[in-house]
Amino acid sequence: MENKNGKKQAILRAAQEIFAEKGLANATISEIAKKADVVDSIIYHYFTNKQDLLFSSIEELIEKSHEELLFHFKGLWGPVSQLGKMVWFHLYENDFSSGDARKMKNLLFECRSNKDYYSHSGYKALQRYAGVMLDILKKGVKEKYFREDLEINITRDMIFGFLDEESLSCLAYREIDETLPDFESIMSLIMAMIGIDTDGMNPVMNLEVAAAVKNNRNGKAERVSEAAVSIFARKGHRKTTMLEIAEHAGVAEGTIYEYFKNKQELLFSIPRNKFLSYQLQLKGVFASKDPLEKLRSFVWEYFRIFSSDSDFLMIFLCDIKLNKRFYNTEAFGAFLDTSEILYDILDEGKTCGVFRQDLSNRVFRNLFLGAFSHLCIRWFVLERVSPIRMMSELASVTNLLCRAVVPKSEKIIDG
Structure with a gap:
C-alpha cells in the first residue's frame, strides 16, 4: 500500500517505541496514534490490529540491523572472520547499541514469545537475517574451515540461542554488565564445536x-x-x-x-x-x-x-x-x-x-540453554520436526556440546 504522506512510517516509529517500552499487552492503539500524530482509525487503514502492528514494526528494525551487519562484513572474506564478526555484532548491540537496536531486542522478546509471529509476514525478515549465519556455516564447511559432518541448521540454532542467553544475562536479569568481554570465551566454545581442528553424582534429595x-x-x-x-x-x-x-x-x-x-x-x-x-x-x-x-x-x-x-x-x-x-x-x-x-x-x-581449564561455566551454560530454547521452539512451536529427527538432532547437539568442553588435544567419540 502506498504511503505518500509518511503516515505509515510515523505509525511504525511510534509503535516501535511504545511496544519496546510497554509490551503488547500494556500498549494501546490510542497512545501510538497520539505519538504518531494521527487519529486512531488511520492505524487500521494500514494494520489489521495491534498484534499485526507489533509484528510489522520489528520488520524494519531487523532489516536495518541486517544492512549494518553486512556493512561490517566488508573486507572480511573468510567464514571464520565473518562468523566472529556476526557474534561480535550481537554482543556490541547489547552493550553499545543505538536506540533502534535496543528497541529491536525488546520487540523480539515480545514477538518470539507469540506463536502467531511465526506465521506473520514480518517473520520473514528474521529468517533472512538468520540466513546470513546459515550461509557462513555452509561456506565454512565447503572451504574446510568447519567440520564436514556439521549439521548446519542445528549449529545455526545453537549459536543464535547462545547469543540470546548472553543478551538475557545482560539485559534481563543483569547477571553481567556487558557481554563483549565474553567474546573470546564464546568464540572459543563455538570453534571447539565446529572447527576442523577439534575433534556420578550422589542422588541425595535436598x-x-x-x-x-x-x-x-x-x-x-x-x-x-x-x-x-x-x-x-x-x-x-x-x-x-x-x-x-x-x-x-x-x-x-x-x-x-x-x-x-x-x-x-x-x-x-x-x-x-x-x-x-x-x-x-x-x-x-x-x-x-x-x-x-x-x-x-x-x-x-x-x-x-x-x-x-x-x-x-x-x-x-x-x-x-x-x-x-x-x-x-x-x-x-x-x-x-x-x-x-x-x-x-x-x-x-x-x-x-x-x-578445558579455561572453560567458563556461565558462558557454557548460556550455550546449552540457548541450544535448548532454539531447538525446542523449532521442534514444538513451529512443529517442523518428527520425533525420529528430534532424537537425531539431539544426538548432534550433545556431541557438539561435548566437543566444546574437551581440550583440543583430546578426541571424543560421538555418542
Missing part, C-alpha cells in the same frame, strides 16, 4: 526442595495450577481468563485469589514448582564417574524432562522464557538452581583434567 514440591501438590491450589497449564498451553497467557481457569479447575473464580494475587503470579508459580521437581530428577541420573558421560546424561535428561511435559514446555517457551518479568521472580531462582547441577559437572571435569 529435603527442603522435596518438601516444597510436595507441599504444592495438593488441594485446590494444585488443581488451579494444572488447569492453568492446560489452558495457557492451548490459548496462551494473554488470551486466558481467570474465569476459564476456575471453571476448568472446578473452583469458584474467587478461590483462585486465595492462592494467587493475579494471573501473572499464577503463571510464574508454575515454573517455580516445575523447576524444583526437575532438580530432583536431574540429580538422580548420574551413575557414571566420567564427567563427559555425566555431561551427556545431563543434556539428554534435561531435554527429556522438559519434552515429556509438552504443555508446560509450550508455556515456558512462549509465555515465560522471553518475559522479562520472569527474571525478577522466585521461579527464575529455581531455574538458575538447576544450572548448579551443570556447574558441578563442569567443575568436576576441570578438576579431573577431562575438560
